[in-house]
Amino acid sequence: MSASLDKVTQTLKEVIDAPIASYFESCVHCGLCAEACLFYTETGDPKYTPIHKVEPLRRVYEQEYTLLGRLKKMVGLSKPITHEELDQWQELVYDSCTLCGRCSLICPVGNDITYMVRKFREGMAVSGHVPDGIRGATKRTVEIGGPMGLKWPAVANVLKKAEEATGLPIPVDQAGVDYLVLLSSMEIVNYPEYIEALAKIFNKAGISFTLASDAFEATNAGIQIGASDIAKVIVTRIVDAAERLKVKYVLSPECGHAYTAIRWEGPNLIGRPYQFEVVHVLELLDGLRQKGVLKVKNKFKDPLILHDPCQIVRRGGVLQAPEALIREVAENFIPVADQQKWNWCCGGGGGASAIHTETAEALRAKVFQIKKRQIEDAGVGTMVTFCANCRIVMEEALDHYEMNTKLLGLTELLAEHLED
Secondary structure (H helix, E strand, O other): OOHHHHHHHHHHHHOOOHHHHHHHHHOOOOOHHHHOOHHHHHHOOHHHOHHHHHHHHHHHHHHHHOHHHHHHHHOOOOOOOOHHHHHHHHHHHHHOOOOOOHHHHHOOOOOOHHHHHHHHHHHHHHOOOOOHHHHHHHHHHHHOOOOOOOOHHHHHHHHHHHHHHHOOOOOEOOOOOOEEEOEOHHHHHHOOHHHHHHHHHHHHHOOOEEEOOOOOEOOOHHHHHOOHHHHHHHHHHHHHHHHHHOOOEEEEOOOHHHHHHHHHHHHHHHOOOOOOEEEEHHHHHHHHHHOOOOOEOOOEOOOEEEOOOOOOOOOOOOOOHHHHHHHHHEOOEOOOOOOHHHOOOOOOOOOHHHOOOHHHHHHHHHHOHHHHHHHHHHOOOEEEEOOHHHHHHHHHHHHHOOOOOEEEEHHHHHHHOEOO
16 A cells, blocks of 8 residues: 555544444444435435445445454455545535534434544545635635635624614623624625624613624634634634633524534533533524513514524524524414424535535535425425525525525514514
8 A cells, every 4th residue: 555545544544433433333224314315315316325425434444443344455355545536525525415414313323424424524634635615715714714704804894884774883802791792704794784683682682792803703614624623723712702801601693503613512622611601693582582572563474484504403402492583573484394403404504605616506506406395385485594604505596596585584584673
């Protein structure tokens, strides 16, 4: 085996831990995970079966950690993993996996296939087999501060416009407040009305908040690319700012992987508990609703459905708040067949939306057909969600299919209908 192949094998070997080993040993090859994956259901191609996406990792596990695998390797019946194979596998690990977790939920023996793909991505990242789009987003996050290359002066300008639109102050670097507000670059650039909505809601509830000029970005490209060291750098920025400003809570925005990173991954990444509590914006809003603070008027009247973002709902555990909030503000909410933890992904999570090759974009449009059917079966012209990445991906798909469907953000919808 050449030195190059030795390095590939060693890289993948190092990401195989006890959970990965137990998952490979307990997999019963039932194929149920295929029916849980929108990339398989919408294409019918067996290569998109979730457990197949980690096949190179399984081979390394077998060759390095099982007696039969070692014997097969010795007599040439099991070939080593090559760089060429990993190049081909990029599509399966990044383009056609959004880390949505639906396959893990349906696995009859409880194998977390999403975790397996995440670990495989770690090996892919170390060995250099990462799509250019995700690599670029990660580089910009580390060097500049966010995946879209936003610097603080640009963010400050957006905040200034939000202050002018609402007539409300948006504090920056203010110590001793209740909440440190995080934003994703997508919200800042594409949906600045989210910032205006937050200002209105905080003002209405009498809650103090601030942004940090050195830690405004919530999106964690390290989680998406599969690089724990980079994920730690991004989380540490937020933790340092929150503890410097002595806030009680860090507010995660309408962004799925941001919530996963700061809420569930963060303490493990930095190696200690936080000195603050992480709350998703919908958890805050639902708490205000239950206290009677979030009262609305002139409810939204058009029929609508709700898209539950995978990382917030299925993987993040924010299950009940979205429907409770949408029922508070909408007169004609129509539940879809597959909802909450069983909802279907938008097709662009896990960093997939950052991959702009012709093949990747065509695949995203193809798998959006499952959301298209949800909209058409419900017979509505409006869909509400609470993830900026989902909104961008679905807006592109709606344009692709020339669908006359409005896509709204839940936080903004609530703010628009607040009582004076």
